[in-house]
Amino acid sequence: MNHIFKQANADFITDYLVVGGDLDQDNNQAVHQAVELGDTAGITHVLDVRLEANDSGLWSYMPDVAYRWDGMDDAGQVVPDAWWDGIADWAVSAITAGGRVLVHCHMGINRSPSAAYAILLTMGWDPVEALAAIRSARPIANAWYAEQALTWHLKRTNTPPRQAAQAHRQLAAWRREHPLDVVRIIADVRTRTNDW
Numbered sequence: 001m002n003h004i005f006k007q008a009n010a011d012f013i014t015d016y017l018v019v020g021g022d023l024d025q026d027n028n029q030a031v032h033q034a035v036e037l038g039d040t041a042g043i044t045h046v047l048d049v050r051l052e053a054n055d056s057g058l059w060s061y062m063p064d065v066a067y068r069w070d071g072m073d074d075a076g077q078v079v080p081d082a083w084w085d086g087i088a089d090w091a092v093s094a095i096t097a098g099g100r101v102l103v104h105c106h107m108g109i110n111r112s113p114s115a116a117y118a119i120l121l122t123m124g125w126d127p128v129e130a131l132a133a134i135r136s137a138r139p140i141a142n143a144w145y146a147e148q149a150l151t152w153h154l155k156r157t158n159t160p161p162r163q164a165a166q167a168h169r170q171l172a173a174w175r176r177e178h179p180l181d182v183v184r185i186i187a188d189v190r191t192r193t194n195d196w
Helices: 027-040 081-096 110-121 128-136 146-156 163-176 180-196
Strands: 011-012 015-019 045-050 068-070 100-105
Touching: 015 110, 015 163, 045 110, 081 100, 081 110, 100 110, 110 128, 110 146, 110 180, 128 146, 128 163, 146 163, 163 180
Parallel strands: 015 100, 045 068, 045 100
Antiparallel strands: 011 015
C-alpha cells in the first residue's frame, strides 16, 4: 500500500518505510495529518529525529502508533554511531514485526532521509539503490548525513576496507550524477510553508 498523502508531508519509500517532514504547527491541521498517517496510511511507528521539537503529546492520543523521539541537530555535525544504532535497531525491529515506520525531521530534506538510509542499509539494501529509492520517493531528499550512515554501517558489518572504499566511491559517483540544489529546495519549502 503506497498511499499518496493529501495532508501529511511524507512519502512512501517502500511499503514499510515512509520519510517526511514535521506535522503542521496548527494543532487542528496536525491532528488531521496524524490521522491520515496512522489511520489511513497504516503508520504504526513514528521516529522523530528533530532536535528542535517533540510531538509525543500529540501522538499519545493515538495509542496504536508507537512514537520515538531521537532528536539530532541539522548543523553538518558528526553523528555518533550510537545514534545510528538506536534509530536503525528500533525501526528495523518495528518493520520485521510487521510495522510501518514514518521517519521525519523538520523539512524531510537531510535528517529523516539520512535516518531512512541507515534503516535501509541495516535491512540489507545496496548503498546506491537505497539512496536512489529515497530520492525517487522524495525528490527533495538530500540526505546530508548519508555518507556518515554508510561509514557507520560498513563498520558495523565489518566490511573489508577495499569493499568499504568502493561503496563510498559508488555513492559519491551517484551524488555527482544526481545533484541537488539544496539551498533552492529549502527556500522553496519555506515559501510553500509560509503560503499555507
